[in-house]
Amino acid sequence: MDHIPGTVGTTTADNGGDFDPRQAADLLDQVTRRARRQFTPLSPLLLTFRAVIVLVIFGGVWLSVRGEHPYTGHIGGRAITVAVVLVAVNIGGTAWVIERAGAGVSGPAQRKWQAWKGFMVAAWIIGYAITAPLYHAAPGHPVWGLYPASAPLLIIGLAGAAVAAAFRYWPLAGTCLAIAVAAAAAGFGGPAGSWLITGTGLCAVYLGLAAFTAGRQHRSMVRP
Amino acid sequence: MTTELDPLIHMPTRLKIVATLAALPDGDALSFTRLQDMLGLTPGNLIIQLRKLEAAGYLASTKTRNGSAQRTTVALTSQGRTALSAYTQALRDLLGGLDVDAASPATPATRSVQGMRS
Numbered sequence: 076m077d078h079i080p081g082t083v084g085t086t087t088a089d090n091g092g093d094f095d096p097r098q099a100a101d102l103l104d105q106v107t108r109r110a111r112r113q114f115t116p117l118s119p120l121l122l123t124f125r126a127v128i129v130l131v132i133f134g135g136v137w138l139s140v141r142g143e144h145p146y147t148g149h150i151g152g153r154a155i156t157v158a159v160v161l162v163a164v165n166i167g168g169t170a171w172v173i174e175r176a177g178a179g180v181s182g183p184a185q186r187k188w189q190a191w192k193g194f195m196v197a198a199w200i201i202g203y204a205i206t207a208p209l210y211h212a213a214p215g216h217p218v219w220g221l222y223p224a225s226a227p228l229l230i231i232g233l234a235g236a237a238v239a240a241a242f243r244y245w246p247l248a249g250t251c252l253a254i255a256v257a258a259a260a261a262g263f264g265g266p267a268g269s270w271l272i273t274g275t276g277l278c279a280v281y282l283g284l285a286a287f288t289a290g291r292q293h294r295s296m297v298r299p
Numbered sequence: 300m301t302t303e304l305d306p307l308i309h310m311p312t313r314l315k316i317v318a319t320l321a322a323l324p325d326g327d328a329l330s331f332t333r334l335q336d337m338l339g340l341t342p343g344n345l346i347i348q349l350r351k352l353e354a355a356g357y358l359a360s361t362k363t364r365n366g367s368a369q370r371t372t373v374a375l376t377s378q379g380r381t382a383l384s385a386y387t388q389a390l391r392d393l394l395g396g397l398d399v400d401a402a403s404p405a406t407p408a409t410r411s412v413q414g415m416r417s
Binding site: 094096097099100102103106107109110111113114178179180181182183184185296297298 | 304309310311314315318319321322323324325326327328329330332333334337372374387390391393394
């Protein structure tokens with residue numbers, strides 16, 4: 076039986092047997108992948124689910140308002156109900172994944188992540204809080220129609236990209252920038268079309284991030 | 300080419316510990332209970348392996364007390380990360396040699412480690 080130089084005594088004494096390099100490589104990859112999955116707050120499954128959610132929510136609103144001539148911004152009760160339920164499920168799932176990823180972890184990166192979460196919660200609240208006074212100010216329908224589908228996500232995307240870049244979270248910075256681009260592009264779709272453009276844009280962004288995250292999690296430590 | 304595998308890491312339980320901690324960002328620490336939960340080890344076994352790694356300077360442990368509860372966290376040191384990086388490189392070198400030998404029917408792959416040793 077061949078042995079790894081300088082390892083025989085230790086592995087035999089500690090483990091009661093030899094530890095082949097192939098077994099070691101497999102174990103290293105297996106443990107690393109599992110640890111990456113458990114420590115990341117960006118679960119590919121959750122991101123894929125989020126991609127479906129945004130498509131259903133924004134697509135549902137688009138189906139609800141696309142026949143309005145002139146555009147009134149009245150969204151059907153069913154679309155609102157579906158949106159509220161899916162957003163609640165998404166918030167619950169996200170909170171669970173973040174809680175699981177950060178359980179028992181402490182240190183500078185964890186503190187930076189907490190700060191990032193705080194910034195993003197503030198950006199979401201500010202982005203959508205502006206909607207209420209705008210509604211009461213009763214601007215023209217085209218403005219009101221574009222605003223909820225496009226402007227809050229533009230604010231959130233740009234703020235998120237700036238904070239993520241400051242923290243050197245480059246994949247998140249790219250994602251937030253892509254969200255801002257999708258929201259800006261939606262502005263060219265008109266009051267009804269902006270919902271569809273935002274929905275498909277966000278869906279593509281989340282699917283891209285899910286694929287990127289899954290690829291990074293499955294990358295081997297040893298094999299090319 | 301590096302073919303020496305660090306004997307301190309080249310053992311399943313310790314390899315699991317080091318690989319798990321290396322998945323955290325540099326400087327972050329993991330609680331003893333979470334590490335134990337992730338690896339499915341008994342507290343006694345985990346403590347023994349952690350002590351060996353800590354004695355080699357691969358790990359740093361910190362104990363904090365909050366009232367009557369004591370919390371222990373462990374983190375991979377920069378020396379530990381360097382050691383894992385060297386270990387991974389050694390594995391790559393060894394497996395590269397194994398793959399080359401496996402491609403040649405005249406040389407059984409199982410002899411490649413012996414061949415690299417001589």
